[in-house]
Amino acid sequence: MLQVYGIKNCNSVKKALDWLNENKKEYVFHDYKKEPAQLAKLEEWEKEVSWEQLLNKKGTTWRKLSPEEQAQVTDAKSANTVLLANNSMIKRPLIESPKGIIVGFDEQEYQNKL
Secondary structure, eight states: OEEEEEOTTOHHHHHHHHHHHHTTOOEEEEETTTSOOOHHHHHHHTTTSOHHHHBOSSSHHHHHSOHHHHHTOOSHHHHHHHHHHOGGGBOSOEEEETTEEEESOOHHHHHHHO
16 A cells, blocks of 8 residues: 655645545555654665655745755755654655655656556
8 A cells, every 4th residue: 555645735745645536546644744754764765765855945944944054964864854853844745655655746657656
């Protein structure tokens, strides 16, 4: 079964959940607001996708960091520290599927991997 991680009120997550429902894909949704991501999960994901892919630098949470704080994010360890403190900085949605991890909403990739 697919594991979907994100925040319910995120537009990309809404699009992904709509797509999954329309295509009758079974999934379990993990809301970061209720189930914060843990370090072990971030490290598991980073075996397949880079920390740069997980870190959402376009969101408001990233932009709220000072330039000095942003400059300190230089590797997986420093990124994970920021992501654990601010789960909303994890790019959404993140989907664990038998064919690999998908980060973000990409209908073409969903059709290929889900």
